[in-house]
Amino acid sequence: MLATLDDQTLAFRKDVLAGLAAPVPAIPARWLYDRRGSELFDDITRLPEYYPTRTETALLQQVMPQVAARLPAGAAVIEFGAGSATKTPILLKGIHPAAYVPVDISGDYLRASAADLQREFPNLEVIPVVADFMRKFDLPGGLDGLPRIGFFPGSTIGNFVPWSATNLLRQFRDLLGDRSKLLIGMDRLKDVDRLVAAYDDPRGVTAEFNLNLLERINRELGGDVPVDAFAHDARWNEMMSRIEMHLVATRDVTFEIDGQRFDFAAGASIHTENSHKYGPNGARLMLLAGGWTPIAEWTDRQEDFAVILAEAQPERFAP
Structure with a gap:
């Protein structure tokens, strides 16, 4: 024992x-991400076959002025998953939040990532939270009165079967509260050979x-x-x-x-x-079922990837 x-x-x-x-033997994907797993995934995102990260990063850079125009100033950004070295700074530079709260299950990797971002943004309050965002957890104190923006990039929502993805979105809505916003990445359907190559690199x-x-x-x-x-x-x-x-x-x-x-x-x-992988209608329907109303959507020229901005449905209307 x-x-x-x-x-x-x-x-x-x-x-x-x-x-x-x-x-049917299976282990939840979140356990792939210990410190070593997180480091290896960072390596994966730089592979030529793995299109999602570079496509989403380029898309965020392109549309960030439009995103920022739809988001409140001085907000608290809550990122579900430790902030990446590429995508998270684009959002933080674009909207100038008052606080940034990365949430991740891998404590060592989270603290290292948060420390890197704190050095890059010395005037930003960075508050890492070690937690499994699939389960209920509490946000740190000091965020009262700040508008809340959830950030869920990388098409991580695609790791969940539809019913659990919908439940997770409802949990995000309950955590972030009324009038909150959610910026989420979703991978689109495409040629099967490209999809398989992205997950089985040579x-x-x-x-x-x-x-x-x-x-x-x-x-x-x-x-x-x-x-x-x-x-x-x-x-x-x-x-x-x-x-x-x-x-x-x-x-x-x-x-x-x-x-x-x-x-x-x-x-x-x-x-x-x-x-x-989701088509446009499937992605929007899932957000609606999860308590979020899509208000803006952007895709790259090839429509490989989508970034969607949604707002929390009023509690009386939430499913």
């Missing part, structure tokens, strides 16, 4: 043990990112998973309109995690991530 665990590791343990024992960085989950299980949960017995696989699910990432057993394998045994036959997989 493991020694006394902190709350985050207990949640990780619970999700891993339950997920691997499920009829350099193997995405494979390393996916396999790092097994390394994390061994390190943090006392597992003995033979990492070399699994291979990264990215596949398009047409019916679900999503890219799926899996870890596929390359041979029959048995391992233990915290005293619990697991057997995987060759070809069996652990489902680790989804990335849903």
